[in-house]
Amino acid sequence: MSGYALSITPVRPSDVPPHETLIDLAKKLIASTHSWKQGKTYYKNVKTSHHPATTPGGAPWHCRVSEHTKDEATFDELWDRLGKDKALNEKEFIPEIDTATKVKEVSPESIIWTLHYVFSPPIAPRVFTVLQLTHLEDSADGARSGMIVSIPIDLSGAGDEALAALETPGAVRGCYVSVEVLTERPDGSTEWRMATSSTPGGSIPTFVVERTMASKIAQDVPHFMTWLKETRK
Numbered sequence: 001m002s003g004y005a006l007s008i009t010p011v012r013p014s015d016v017p018p019h020e021t022l023i024d025l026a027k028k029l030i031a032s033t034h035s036w037k038q039g040k041t042y043y044k045n046v047k048t049s050h051h052p053a054t055t056p057g058g059a060p061w062h063c064r065v066s067e068h069t070k071d072e073a074t075f076d077e078l079w080d081r082l083g084k085d086k087a088l089n090e091k092e093f094i095p096e097i098d099t100a101t102k103v104k105e106v107s108p109e110s111i112i113w114t115l116h117y118v119f120s121p122p123i124a125p126r127v128f129t130v131l132q133l134t135h136l137e138d139s140a141d142g143a144r145s146g147m148i149v150s151i152p153i154d155l156s157g158a159g160d161e162a163l164a165a166l167e168t169p170g171a172v173r174g175c176y177v178s179v180e181v182l183t184e185r186p187d188g189s190t191e192w193r194m195a196t197s198s199t200p201g202g203s204i205p206t207f208v209v210e211r212t213m214a215s216k217i218a219q220d221v222p223h224f225m226t227w228l229k230e231t232r233k
Helices: 018-034 075-082 086-093 208-232
Strands: 037-042 046-051 063-069 097-107 112-115 127-140 143-152 174-185 191-201
Touching: 018 046, 018 075, 018 097, 018 127, 018 143, 018 174, 037 086, 037 174, 037 208, 063 097, 075 086, 075 143, 075 191, 075 208, 086 112, 086 127, 127 174, 174 208, 191 208
Parallel strands: none
Antiparallel strands: 037 046, 046 063, 063 191, 097 112, 112 127, 127 143, 143 174, 174 191
16 A cells, blocks of 8 residues: 555555554654653653644644553563453553444454444544554564554445444544554563554544643553553452
């Protein structure tokens, strides 16, 4: 798929770029986050940053970074819950996600999911359908790095009717793209870095969404850590 760029523009299942292309683009995006404009720090250790849209008609990008000691969460624990069935696990620690449904398993590392979000009135429910691609590799120093790439998927085309039937009817369609990277450190700690761009769809003003985006993505970290402790028990 020539000229493809990570963005909020959804693609049909038949037009998904090769895995190698998505991984290469994701690595370049994550590398660029080190120079994004710094924002607020939340919960003492969740740093945020942001960057203007990188594609015409796209949405701004937001990043969060947190460091976790091996006593708080090991690389294996993080990867086991974020690199495997991520959408199902997100349903457990993100309060707004009502259902997570597997639409199609393209490969063991590439799965299309549809997620239904429920918010407090008057905000209408949203549905986000994404392909989540996972990639695990060893770095030059022997430490591991795990990546999860999520891109928006369009199931409205001819031939995808059976897949589209799995989406929640009546919900406003939103779109998001994200890249998450877990990086194992020599001391056993793990850096969790995430960059995302999104649009909720509907009539919510863009400035309202952008004003709260940093705090929204930051709160996923303590939500996850609380859930992790509960699953350990």
